[in-house]
Amino acid sequence: MATAAVATPTTRVHVPVWAWALLALAVFTLYLVTQENGALLSTPAAQALHELTHDARHALGVPCH
Ligand SMILES: [Zn+2]
Incomplete structure (x- = not known):
């Protein structure tokens, strides 16, 4: 009994x-x-953005100073 190759459809x-x-x-x-x-x-x-996101930086563990 030969087995035919079955192509699997790409998802x-x-x-x-x-x-x-x-x-x-x-x-x-x-x-x-x-x-x-x-x-x-x-x-x-950039300084204003830094001050705005300063706590978030430290919460994420990003060094900033
Ligand atoms: Zn800082």
């Missing part, structure tokens, strides 16, 4: 565009909270 998962946009926003927000020190923003804006 595709459709990720909606809004989910990619949400991921990009989340990554950008994480960057702003954890890493932004004036590379993208002006110095006063």
